[in-house]
Amino acid sequence: MSTAAADGTRDGVPVDVPVDAVHAYVAEHLDDLVQHLVGWVRLRGVAGLHEHQADLQRSANWLAGVLRDTGFPRTELWEVEGGAPAVYAEWCEAPGAPTVLVYSHHDVRAAKDDSWGQAPPFEPALRDGRLWGRGTSDAKGQVLCHVWGVRAHLAVTGRTAPAVNLKVLVEGEEEGGSTHLADLLAAHPEATRADLVVLSDTLLWRADAPAVCMGLRGVVSARLEVFGPARDVHSGLVSGPAPNPVHALARLVGRLHDDDGRIALPGFYDDVVQPSDAERAGIAALPYSDDDWLARTETRSIGGEAGWSTLERLWLRPSAEVLSIVAGDVTDPPRGAIPSVAGATFSIRTVPDQRVGTVSEQLRAWVAAELGDGVEHELSLPVESGQDPYVTPEDVPALVALRAAMADGWRVDRVGRMRNAGGSPASLLHDVTGAPIVFFGTGLPEDNWHDSDESVSVAMLHAGTATLASFWQRLAALDGGGAATG
Structure with a gap:
């Protein structure tokens, strides 16, 4: 102070x-x-x-x-x-x-x-x-x-x-x-x-x-495309045996965090430096209430990694967010087709001593393992625009x-x-x-x-x-x- x-x-x-x-x-x-x-x-x-x-x-x-x-x-x-x-x-x-x-x-x-x-x-x-x-x-x-x-x-x-x-x-x-x-x-x-x-x-x-x-915090951005049929196909024609990229993407997104709100990428927390007691005390001294936070940010509810306060989750801990998911007919009228591709964008916020290159490879390995060999995908990681x-x-x-x-x-x-x-x-x-x-x-x-x-x-x-x-x-x-x- x-x-x-x-x-x-x-x-x-x-x-x-x-x-x-x-x-x-x-x-x-x-x-x-x-x-x-x-x-x-x-x-x-x-x-x-x-x-x-x-x-x-x-x-x-x-x-x-x-x-x-x-x-x-x-x-x-x-x-x-x-x-x-x-x-x-x-x-x-x-x-x-x-x-x-x-x-x-x-x-x-x-x-x-x-x-x-x-x-x-x-x-x-x-x-x-x-x-x-x-x-x-x-x-x-x-x-x-x-x-x-x-x-x-x-x-x-x-x-x-x-x-x-x-x-x-x-x-x-x-x-x-x-x-x-x-x-x-x-x-x-x-x-x-x-x-x-x-x-x-x-x-x-x-x-x-x-x-x-x-x-x-730093930032690592990624764009993932998951592929299904070679083209959009009438759902009544192939529904059941046809691969649906939306399903695969939804399963992946659902496993991004564990039940305690921790990011599921293997090795992700290995380089995370624990904040000092002095820093945590300084942040705790700031005026804070859940009602004030929700009113000013309009975020409706509070979640995140267990064991940390809201401001510590915000400033001292890493995060992983899905910023967009796009697939199929997003405007009316719907065609009733299984989409050929589903896409999502991710934003990972990093803390000391995480690095863009390391986190990028952790994400790449996790996506490949979660989707498996039977699901074609393309993950774009513009490392040059990442920030430590x-x-x-x-x-x-x-x-x-x-x-x-x-x-x-x-x-x-x-x-x-x-x-x-x-x-x-x-x-x-x-x-x-x-x-x-x-x-x-x-x-x-x-x-x-x-x-x-x-x-x-x-x-x-x-x-x-x-x-x-x-x-x-x-x-x-x-x-x-x-x-x-x-």
């Missing part, structure tokens, strides 16, 4: 940040931030759809312009052949101070207008303290907290450049698994030289309970500055700890830069990421912007590059 002390320090960091001035600046410019976000959300930068390639280009150019207006002396687009451009900006005018790479993304998930009840997904609406629209929370709002955090930092300190050396990378393919990110980083090695990475594509637990995110988990080391001094900055941003005396359930390229960024990763985002579970009626709390944008304005000053106050790496 982060606590304020009577001697004017917070976790040993001098409290010399003009917190009142930071909040006053953010409050004065909050409408500008929201209008920035409205304009950006209107650009339909949907990931993975060719018809939105031009929108992704416009989105990247829009952000590049905003970063130039903020004062970044170097701003450019990293073009991707056959993909979406990334935006890179650099402001390095603080000799001896840490160099920080900020990562996020500007692409968004697809959205169907007719499934949104609050507002059309790309026509943002401000209502009851929330801005509704695709990307408001995931993750354009988080990016703009960084933009306005820099502006607030400069305004209240009177500096002409940030107190740390800032590099900003906002890619355009995160929602599709960051397919070209490794290539982009390899092509621009000078841009990735950093003492610290700040990853802003994360959720907080509750608006009234700020907590430092200490890590993210990452946990921030406890001794990274930048965490001290981040906790203190979050206390400033939320005006509280205590800051908790948590993890996030989703994946990100954190492990890749760590491997490429050699720097530790810290996480800071302004999303909430009720923001409906990837679903209809996505929104962001304007109060969270305020708190997040104030946090980042404070963070750069607090980080710079630590001892040189040790502020990041320890």
Whole structure:
């Protein structure tokens, strides 16, 4: 936990940040931030759809312009052949101070207008303290907290450049698994030289309970096709002796978990690291009730692996989900035919020390064994889009500055700890830069990421912007590059 002390320090960091001035600046410019976000959300930068390639280009150019207006002396687009451009900006005018790479993304998930009840997904609406629209929370709002955090930092300190050396990378393919990110980083090695990475594509637990995110799960995605007859066949003609791929797939899915909610892949838990008692205690200290969880996530019931709390299942334990099953006539009128193929997509969330390659092979072996030699199938495992988990080391001094900055941003005396359930390229960024990763985002579970009626709390944008304005000053106050790496 982060606590304020009577001697004017917070976790040993001098409290010399003009917190009142930071909040006053953010409050004065909050409408500008929201209008920035409205304009950006209107650009339909949907990931993975060719018809939105031009929108992704416009989105990247829009952000590049905003970063130039903020004062970044170097701003450019990293073009991707056959993909979406990334935006890179650099402001390095603080000799001896840490160099920080900020990562996020500007692409968004697809959205169907007719499934949104609050507002059309790309026509943002401000209502009851929330801005509704695709990307408001995931993750354009988080990016703009960084933009306005820099502006607030400069305004209240009177500096002409940030107190740390800032590099900003906002890619355009995160929602599709960051397919070209490794290539982009390899092509621009000078841009990735950093003492610290700040990853802003994360959720907080509750608006009234700020907590430092200490890590993210990894992800392994798979697509399985099970084959039956050579073509769809009239069920009355062959029903009984004919193979039905839906039956085979249903049996497989039904055996994915055992009666205790554990994932059935042989060897799956061999590499799973047990969380520390301190981490479990920190998570247990967060405000939680089943009723609150069910209301905010609309998940109706609570299940999962026996022996672990809901938040531990969410953040500390691996999971395996079936995201889609498609077979036969999914629209009327039905033809009364046994389908020739049944398909399913799987998403496996991993924890330390599981790795994409190992879990992929475990899944491949399990599927083959469960289906048996008599059932033809094809399992696609795009290992290149998989992501390994990452946990921030406890001794990274930048965490001290981040906790203190979050206390400033939320005006509280205590800051908790948590993890996030989703994946990100954190492990890749760590491997490429050699720097530790810290996480800071302004999303909430009720923001409906990837679903209809996505929104962001304007109060969270305020708190997040104030946090980042404070963070750069607090980080710079630590001892040189040790502020990041320890």
